[in-house]
Amino acid sequence: MVSLQKFPSVHHAYLLNASPQQGLFRINPNRRGPGFLIRSEQVSEVPISSCQDRPGRRQFLAMGSTIAPLLLISYQTPTSFAAESKKGFLPVTDKKDGYSFFYPFGWQEVVVDGQDKVFKDVIEPLESVSVNVIPTIKHDIRDFGSPQQVAETLIKKFLASPSQKTKVIEASEHDVEGKTYYTFEFTAQAPNFTRHALAAVCIGNGKFYTLTTGANERRWGKMKDRLRTVVDSFQIFNV
Secondary structure, three states, rough: OOOOOOOOOOOHHHHHHOOOOEEEEEEEEOOOOOEEEHHHOOOOOOHHHHHOOOOHHHHHHHHHHHHHHHHHHOOOOOOOOOOOOOOEEEEEEEEEOOEEEEEOOOOOOOOOOOOOOEOOOOOOOOHHHHHHEEOOOOOOOHHHHHHOOOOOOOHHHOOOOOOOOOEEEEEEEEEOOEEEEEEEEEEEEEEOEEEEEEEEEEEOOOEEEEEEEEEEEHHHHHHHHHHHHHHHOOOEEOO
């Protein structure tokens, strides 16, 4: 029998993965640089025809395409690049809690109460990755049951709203450097959207780690390979 009753109440922390967060996102003020707000409906492209061509404009635009990635890099924490780089993704390494993963280039870090770290697409609210870390007295994820059992329990209790219809598509187990990970794929259906998600869970350092990433079902075909890269990149290490 799988039991997570000894876990602290983390329902609020996990609900990011079950419901869309539209409109305003608060960028993490703890990162280097000032905190700021992004409103998704304000993000738009400026038509090229609206700009008057003048000397230096072409050079400026060309230079901008080079500078933009550097500006984003400047907002990463010093430990963000401890992991090996991967094309189209940025690495995150948390040396305090002992985990690392990749997230797609262009996603923004946002602050969500109860979550250790969250990155999100500001245009597509269901496209995100979040990490939750809670204490546990267990030493191995298998102590909670099989991959299927743990997946069903986490989804029903934490990763989806009680009103959503959920389905576990696949659950599996694999080992990396002596640590056991469970990974699973699931859907959570609400009246006006369905989220297709992937998750990875592992135990280490006296903590239960959960990484969850996903997208709207209508964009799953386009995003699934990138999201699998995210969940496959998740690793914990001793601290």
